[in-house]
Amino acid sequence: MSIVARNKNSKPRVTVKDLARDLGMSVSTVSRAFHADAVIAKDTRDVVLNRAREIGYSPNPFARSLITKKTRIVGVVVADITNPFYPEVLTRLTTELRAIDMNVMLVAADQSGEVDQALRLLLNYQPDLAIILAATLSSEAAQECRKAGTPVIFFNRLSADDHAFGISCDNILGGRSIADYLVDTGHRRLAYIAALADASTNVARHRGFSERAVERGLAAPVVIEAGQFSYHAGYEAARKLRDLKEMPDGVFCANDILAIGFLDGVRRELGLGVPDDISIVGFDDIEMAHWPSHGLTTVQQPIEKMLEATVSLAKELGTNAGKEPVVQMIPPGSVIERATTRRRHHG
Amino acid sequence: MSIVARNKNSKPRVTVKDLARDLGMSVSTVSRAFHADAVIAKDTRDVVLNRAREIGYSPNPFARSLITKKTRIVGVVVADITNPFYPEVLTRLTTELRAIDMNVMLVAADQSGEVDQALRLLLNYQPDLAIILAATLSSEAAQECRKAGTPVIFFNRLSADDHAFGISCDNILGGRSIADYLVDTGHRRLAYIAALADASTNVARHRGFSERAVERGLAAPVVIEAGQFSYHAGYEAARKLRDLKEMPDGVFCANDILAIGFLDGVRRELGLGVPDDISIVGFDDIEMAHWPSHGLTTVQQPIEKMLEATVSLAKELGTNAGKEPVVQMIPPGSVIERATTRRRHHG
DNA sequence: CTGAAAGCGCTTACAG
DNA sequence: CTGAAAGCGCTTACAG
Incomplete structure (x- = not known):
């Protein structure tokens, strides 16, 4: 008034x-x-x-970047936030980028088509760098980045586009070591619970697991498509075990959150004992995997090293923006044995 | 070369x-x-x-904001990312702010002292608005914001500083309705598992719960200090039940993740049956509370409405930056009964 | 080593 | 309704 x-x-x-x-x-x-x-x-x-x-x-950073053409902003696109793996990655990434004086502009993309959209918005702010967490880009969107001079890092994904950087765990190796572990502990009928069909992580883990199982003289693992990296998908996948001709004795789930859903499903829907009737292995080693109620056997993603690699790449791109894209594959930790697997003896 | x-x-x-x-x-x-x-x-x-x-x-948004003094940036400080409640809030907030053409600049603060620090960094970018998720600010830091002309919204916390906006669930009411629920279902010996001592959410839930229990004719609930909003803290708190003179029959844990840890602890460490020996109620209704392995009885936080209020406040502050700070308390949902509570009969 | 001047990409009174 | 001009807060050749 x-x-x-x-x-x-x-x-x-x-x-x-x-x-x-x-x-x-x-x-x-x-x-x-x-x-x-x-x-x-x-x-x-x-x-x-x-x-x-x-x-x-x-x-004033805006006035400054008007001239320098550097914004010290890194655009981060995050998709699959339901996986508890990513909140941790996101916050640690943010913290470590702050330490080299870079700021995170965050965009969330619920559906996969939105990732392109999200990135375009980000591009308006002319970030010095874009990091895509848990998603990929259409090749058109990737090209837009190139045009805008913004390097792109795919974190924990391999991209179809070979003009982008990639920082990822060596998922083939991870899949192989899980096959070895299960074979070594006496498992004979393996299964793979697949998540998002076109996610490179899903594909590579499956491939490593399957190839190694065959090399070790077993039949190729049965595949159950869960379709998503989520608890719910894992829980539902457990139901599909019923349709199998033969019950597997060792199951590798594409990641931990899927494995935990699967574990609960196996116990509650099928009434089977884990690890007595069936062994379950995940991938990531999220915090929840340590919880006594799950005690999930899994493989640790080398987050520490992946973040290190990302930050040092960010730093390098600051002085040498024309750097040729490379993909870095970081070996995962070895299998951490907990309570969802046990040695099987054969007569 | x-x-x-x-x-x-x-x-x-x-x-x-x-x-x-x-x-x-x-x-x-x-x-x-x-x-x-x-x-x-x-x-x-x-x-x-x-x-x-x-x-x-x-x-170019930078050139533009140099003149308009509006950046369309909202600085978000996130602290307690281990609570699965926040990743969801963060992504949805980001998405909805995008819809009104505002961009999120994210800063993570691991420890509480860092929140001040984080905000100061953010202030350099002259955000039109700062949102503090799950944390509070020192009054000095709050004042710096005021000086810089950046309004501050505390999301899911009440602030000591009365120059800031607050958007929060009515936690007292929530605590009261849980007391009512437990009394109505025949519980007589109540306990409260406390989290972060100086978090307004923790304090208000406790207060509402305790006051209402007394109003209903029970003794004030016993308090066990867990100290944190975390699974681990809840698990450890369960151990402390042993020290109690009398075992409670109805327990309210400050939030869901704490309750889930407590639940696991009660079952595994104490060998007690839930809900047969003891009933457990949480607060938040995070996704995990629905999981069949937990089936946690809880109260739903009105995230939807809290986000709506935040976004419309952001919008309003865009045209009327001088708006007087207010605190909005949004009533929580009613108690959602699942598998961790049951009716008790008395002889 | 320091200063005067131009200019980054915009917006916005001010005239017309 | 449109245009010429000033200016936002900086950085960076260019002189000295």
Whole structure:
């Protein structure tokens, strides 16, 4: 009801000009103090930086990036947030990127078509880098990134597009070591519970598992399609065990959350004992896998190393934006044996 | 090894100037086409917008915000990511803010002191709004926001600072309705498993629960301090039941993830039957609460409405940045009865 | 080592 | 309704 609206609700921010005037220096000199590689007397820099702290000045990142064409923003697209693996990756990634002074602009994509859309929005902000978590891009969208000069990293996925970077666990190796583990512990009838059909993680884990099982002299594992990386999908997949001619004795589920759903399904819907009747192995080693109620045997994803690789790549791309895309495959940990598997003896 | 470094790895982006030249119009006119409330002939606007789409122009948000002082960025600080409640809130919030053309800049804070720090970093980007998920701010940090003209919303927390907005479930009411439920179903010895001592959610749920229990003629519920909103804390809290003089028959845990840990602990460490020996109620209704292996009786947080309120507040603050801070309390759903509680009969 | 000047890509009074 | 001009807060050749 007041006549004069208070439009200026904030004090105007202090700018280079203010600081320069305050110090009796030129704007250029003040500006240089904030760039590690600028030519400026050490004393001058110290004076500027100290005074800046006192009066609360820091350079406006927007004005800066208008000129430098660097935004220090990394656009992160996250899709499959229902998998507890990703919240952890997301927060740790955010934290570690902050440490190299990069900021995360987050876009969520519920459905797969939205990933393209999400990335386009992000591109408006001209991120120095885009990271795609748990999803892939259409090749058109990938090309748009290239046009915009934004490098793309696929995290935990391999992309069809070979102009993008990839950082992923070596899922074939992981699948193979699970096959070895199950064979070594006396399992003879293997099954694979498949998740998202076109996810590279799903495909590679299956492939490694299957190939190695055959190499070790077993029949190729039976496949049950769960369709998703989710608890619910795993639970439902357990029901499908009934349709099998022969009950498997060792089951590898595409990831932990799927395995946990499957585990619950096997116990509750089929009334089978785990590990007594059937052994179950997951992939990821999420926190829930340690819970006493599950005690899931699984393989650890090398998150630590994957994050390290991502951050150092981000850093490198900062100085060398033209770097040729490469895919880094990081070997997973070995099988962590818990309570969902046991050795089987044969007469 | 090439002699000329390819520094310009991206084609320069198309700017207003390019588009203006292309259309034979002034830069001003082109610019106006992108502002709904600008004075411009409808036909002109259509021509500009169409051509813009063709050549892939969209206004540089940085240059724009340099002038408008609006960034359309909302800074989100997330702390307690281990609670599965928050990933969902975060992604949905991101998605819904996108729908009103606002972008999320994410900062993660592992420890509580980091929240202040995180927010300060965010403030550099002059977000139009800051949303704090599952945490509070020191009053100094809150004041810095005020100085910078950035409104702050505490989501799912009440803040000590009364200059901030708050959007929260009515936790007192929630606590009360759980007390009513337990009393109505014949429970006589209540206990509360407390989480983070200074979290407003924890305090209010406890208070509502305790007050109502007394109103209904019971002794004040025994309190076991779990200290955290986490599975692990809940599991450990179950052990402490042993120290109690009398075993409670109805237990309210500060939230679902705590309740699930507690549930597992009660079953595995104490060998007690749930719900036969003891009833357990959580708070949140996270997805995991539906899982057949838990079937947790709980109260639903009104996420939908909380998000709605947040988004509409964000919208309103866009046109009226000086709005007086208010706290909105949204009533929770009623108790959802599942498999961790049962009616008790007394002789 | 420092300063004056141009310019990044926009928006917005101000004229017309 | 449209255009020319100023200016947002910076950085960076270019001189000195």
